[in-house]
Amino acid sequence: MKKIAVIGSGAGGLITSSKLAKDLYKEIKNGEVSITIFDKRTDQEFQPGYLEVAFRGTDPSKIRRPIDKLISPGVQVVHKNIEKVDLAERYVKTEGDGGEKVDFDYIVISTGASPDNDQIDGLKEANMDFHTSANKSSLIYNQVSKIKSGRIVVGIGGVPYKCPPSPNESAFMLDEYFRKAGIRDKVEITYVTPFTRIYSAETINEVIAPMYESRNIESITVFNTDTVDSKKKEITSIEGETLKYDYLYLTPPHKTAGFLKESEIVDEDGWVKVDKKDMHITTYDNGFAIGDTTNIPISKAGVEAHLEGIVVANNITGDINGTGRAYKFTGRTQCSMETGFHKATFVVGTYDRPVEKIQPSTMNYMEKKVMEKIYWSSLHGHYEWLFKHHFKEDYFEHQEPIAH
Numbered sequence: 318m319k320k321i322a323v324i325g326s327g328a329g330g331l332i333t334s335s336k337l338a339k340d341l342y343k344e345i346k347n348g349e350v351s352i353t354i355f356d357k358r359t360d361q362e363f364q365p366g367y368l369e370v371a372f373r374g375t376d377p378s379k380i381r382r383p384i385d386k387l388i389s390p391g392v393q394v395v396h397k398n399i400e401k402v403d404l405a406e407r408y409v410k411t412e413g414d415g416g417e418k419v420d421f422d423y424i425v426i427s428t429g430a431s432p433d434n435d436q437i438d439g440l441k442e443a444n445m446d447f448h449t450s451a452n453k454s455s456l457i458y459n460q461v462s463k464i465k466s467g468r469i470v471v472g473i474g475g476v477p478y479k480c481p482p483s484p485n486e487s488a489f490m491l492d493e494y495f496r497k498a499g500i501r502d503k504v505e506i507t508y509v510t511p512f513t514r515i516y517s518a519e520t521i522n523e524v525i526a527p528m529y530e531s532r533n534i535e536s537i538t539v540f541n542t543d544t545v546d547s548k549k550k551e552i553t554s555i556e557g558e559t560l561k562y563d564y565l566y567l568t569p570p571h572k573t574a575g576f577l578k579e580s581e582i583v584d585e586d587g588w589v590k591v592d593k594k595d596m597h598i599t600t601y602d603n604g605f606a607i608g609d610t611t612n613i614p615i616s617k618a619g620v621e622a623h624l625e626g627i628v629v630a631n632n633i634t635g636d637i638n639g640t641g642r643a644y645k646f647t648g649r650t651q652c653s654m655e656t657g658f659h660k661a662t663f664v665v666g667t668y669d670r671p672v673e674k675i676q677p678s679t680m681n682y683m684e685k686k687v688m689e690k691i692y693w694s695s696l697h698g699h700y701e702w703l704f705k706h707h708f709k710e711d712y713f714e715h716q717e718p719i720a721h
C-alpha cells in the first residue's frame with residue numbers, strides 16, 4: 318500500500334488530491350494506494366472573493382463551501398492540523414496532546430501563507446486587511462459604506478503576500494465605490510508600496526500608472542512601512558516618511574504555517590525549499606510542496622498552486638505506475654487585476670517569459686467572472702480540458718522522466 322499525505326485542503330491541496338484520486342482510481346479501489354488530506358478547517362473560501370466582500374459588500378457566505386463537498390471520491394479527510402513533519406522517518410503528527418503519528422510514502426505540503434500583522438509595529442491595532450478571511454473582509458465594507466470623507470491608505474505593507482495585484486485592485490475598487498457614491502472628491506485614496514513602481518513589473522506599471530493619475534489615486538513608491546501609530550493615525554516608513562490616514566487597509570506581509578518553521582526543509586523565512594520545476598522538496602525526493610508555502614520566486618497565487626498540483630500529482634502517479642516523473646511546472650502566473658467599472662487586466666508570465674503588457678478590457682473582466690463561477694468545480698479537476706486549452710504549452714512541460 319502506497320500512502321499519500323496531502324497537508325492543507327486549500328486551492329493546491331484539493332486539486333492535487335482530486336487529480337491523484339482520479340488517476341489512481343483503480344489502485345485505490347484495489348487497496349494499493351491511499352490518499353489522506355489533513356486540515357482542521359471544515360470549509361474553504363474563494364480568497365479572490367475577499368475583494369468583493371471588502372469593497373462591494375458581497376455576503377461572506379457566498380464565497381464559502383464546506384470541505385466535504387470539495388473532496389473527491391477516494392480521498393480520506395482528517396479534520397486536524399499537522400504539527401510536525403518528519404521526512405526522513407516518513408511520518409506526520411497531528412496537532413494536540415492526543416496527536417497521532419501517521420506514516421506516508423509521499424507527502425505534498427500545501428499549507429499556504431497567511432497575513433502577519435505582527436511583523437510591523439502597531440499594524441495589528443490600526444489595520445483592517447482583506448487577506449485573512451471573508452468575515453474579516455466584511456468588516457472593511459461595514460466601515461467603507463459609512464465613510465463620507467477622509468483619507469484611505471491602501472497598498473503593500475510588506476512582502477511576501479499573496480496575489481500581487483490585490484492591493485492595486487483595492488485602490489481601483491475604492492475609487493469605483495466612491496465615484497458611484499458621488500463623493501469621490503471628498504475621499505482621498507493613497508497607495509503605498511515598497512517597490513519603485515506602482516506595480517512591480519514594468520509592463521503592468523506602464524498600463525496602470527496613467528490610470529492612477531486619471532483616477533486621482535495618489536501613489537507613494539519606495540515606502541517600506543516601518544511603524545503604525547493608531548492613536549495619531551500615522552504610518553511611518555523606514556525611509557523616514559510619515560503619512561496621516563483616517564482609514565487603513567494595508568496588505569500585511571505573510572507568514573508560513575507555524576510548524577514548518579521548526580523543520581529543516583524551509584529557508585530562513587519559513588518557506589519550503591523546492592525544485593522550481595518538479596516541486597520536490599530539495600532535500601527529500603519523496604516530499605513535494607506547492608502553492609503559497611514554497612520559496613519559489615513567483616507570485617503566491619491560486620493558478621500557480623493549481624498548475625503545480627497537477628505536475629506533482631502526475632509525477633506521483635508516474636512513480637507509482639512506473640512511468641517516472643515526466644512533468645515540470647513552467648512557472649506560469651496568471652493573476653487578474655480588476656481596474657474597476659467592469660474592466661480587468663491580467664499579470665501573465667512564466668519562468669522564461671517576462672510579464673506581458675495586457676490592457677484592461679471587459680473581456681478580461683468576463684474571464685475573471687467565469688473563473689469565479691467554475692472555481693469550486695475546478696478543484697475537483699472538472700475543467701482540466703479547459704485549462705489545458707487556455708494555458709497551452711504553459712500548462713506543463715512533459716518530457717522524458719526525471720531520474721530519481
Ligand SMILES: Cc1cc2nc3c(=O)[nH]c(=O)nc-3n(C[C@H](O)[C@H](O)[C@H](O)COP(=O)(O)OP(=O)(O)OC[C@H]3O[C@@H](n4cnc5c(N)ncnc54)[C@H](O)[C@@H]3O)c2cc1C
Nearest residue numbers: 325327328329364365398399428429480608609618619620
Ligand atoms: C484578496 C485575495 C485575492 C486573490 N486573488 C487571486 C487571483 O486573482 N488569482 C489567483 O490565482 N490567486 C489569487 N489569490 C491567491 C490564492 O487564493 C492563493 O494563492 C491560493 O489559495 C493558494 O493556494 P494554497 O493551496 O497554497 O493555499 P490555501 O488555499 O491558502 O490553503 C492552505 C490550507 O492549508 C491549511 N493549513 C495551514 N496550516 C496547516 C497545518 N498545520 N496542517 C494542516 N493544514 C494546514 C489551511 O487551513 C488552508 O486550508 C488571492 C488571494 C487573496 C487573499
